[in-house]
Amino acid sequence: MSSLRLAPAAAGARLLGLGSVQPDTVVTNDDLARRIDTNDQWIRDRVGIRSRRIADEKTLLVDMAADAGALAVEDAGLTPADIDTVIVATCTMPNPIPNAAAQMADRIGVNGIGAMDLNAACAGFCYGTGVAADMIRSGTARHVLVVGSEKLSDWLDMDDRSVCIIFADGAGAAVLGPAETPEDVGVGPVAWGAAGDLVSTIGIDEKNYLRQEGQAVFRWATTKIAPIAMEALDKAGLTPADVDVLVPHQANLRIVEAIAKKLRSQGARDDLVVADDIVHSGNTSSASIPMAIDHMRGAGRVRSGDVALIVGFGAGLSYGGQVVVLP
Template identity: 40%
Template sequence: MTKPTLTLRPAVPGSKLLSVGGFRGENVIPNDDIVGPINSSDEWIRQRTGISTRARAHAETTVKDLAVAAANDALEKAGITGADVDTVLVSTVTHFEQTPSLATLVADAIGATPAPAFDISAACAGYCYGIAQADSLVRAGTAQYVLVIGVEKMSDFIDPTDRSISFLLGDGAGAAVVGPSQTPGIAPTVWGSDGAQAGAIYQTRSWLDYRRAELGEPVPADTPELAEEVSQITSPTLRQQGPTVFKWVISTMPSIARQAVEAAGLTLADIDVFIPHQANMRITDQLLKLIDFRDDVVVGRDIADTGNTSAASIPLATERLLREGQAHSGDIALQIGFGAGLVYASQVVVLP
């Protein structure tokens, strides 16, 4: 007896960004407001990071509130409603609950139910991870409109006395609507991970494990070397090994960026806009030198007054460039995310 053949949905030639929206934390926090606990200065932060202010949300504003605001902005710009959305992807590392996912809550809030919805935990590369998945879903015919959101309320995870990362961080959400296209508007993604370097950026909830590894096993929490530090930990906060992260990004990401351009069938001379994860202005400047773009390439520098918003940083930088007229519809952009995991992802996209 002949077995029946499975039927696939009709594939489409490509996908594209239909819109990019954003929402930043309501409060503008200057360097002078945060330098006391870290015994630093406005000048030191500007020189080290390029940040003059960062956006942080009201205490009562939730990560869901940020995500919904950015989603509604993107939907309005795309000329569709939540009811038109087939899939909701939310990249975040600051949604406290493991379940239910933030994506399901956002889908309900925007009227996208019963669209499938799930979260992505890929830190600062999460938005690019989401774009890669949205592109595949649309091209496979599984979805027509996919909403991709990168959102973080980093201020919920800040230790004001930490000099490694906390002074960098801001709050916000960026969202994109991905839909079908007769010509590809999203190129293949170059992505990967290196879990062996997980200790480079981490939450303090895992801090004890890292310190035990440093001191040697077994080390109970009440060991004198650890007791005082453990007693000061009241909730998960972020930490990073700054020099390690800087060296990894500078030594690894230029090659990933070039691979993404090659995967798109283009050369660096074809790239109009460069939108890296807004980690640190010094990192952006070093990447520019090492990748060797055209002299007139437009560069996303949203970090200067928004801060590092992790998964939200690339769509927020994109939204600003388009809103302020620095980049334009049809421009060819290279976006690249990198962060805790360690994880990375890069793809070339045509701006909406």
């Protein structure tokens, strides 16, 4: 039997560029208080959010994905012709067919390439980055565009205080490319999994509304996610002291702070930069991690070459994290 030929492998993958977009409409806590029984202080005390962005009816999830993806390709110094795979991480497409990836790829001029959606909810960007890095390392792909895009407002009951104060819309993207030498590797191994026994804590009900058991998710995230972050560091051969930037999924500011506190107890530095994009962006599920990094970069809070620990978690309950070097 003849042996099969494999594509030339790469040493690993690295991030080349980032991009993000948000809708123009800002919805404050006071705006919500005019509709439901809540107030600004109540929301800030529980989830840390002051405002969020909500898309209008004409803006599609695919529109946001395409805009963020185009910015990431440009930021990477590439053209659409250089992209050979597109992965869209999302859990809020209005219909499963056709997928978002093929539509957004066509919109930015990327044609005749692999295009697929990936649904790991709020862990989607980490899952997508892990898949993309392995594709590049194996030689299956060279430049992969990973986009987290969500229009959660399509699935919200605006009279349900437990969800309408939290979730929002937006898209964040990253381009991954090959590391030519082992020293250039900028994406570590993914540490991922799912707690399927808790699948009922977040889901879509019979009216097509997003529902969640907030306290159950909070308890799970504040106890289980820091160990996943530590596992991602161990897989990359690093310690908490090596991390410059911590970017947890922006689910709840109290969860973010709890994860940061546990990492500091394990040796993370006092100058660790911790993402807090949820304050003004809300919870944008799979878009939250790349969007937070892009916003921090724009504000000058992070620099090229910084070592970032990213960790996502959400419905499923799915979780995943890895170490990346910022472009």
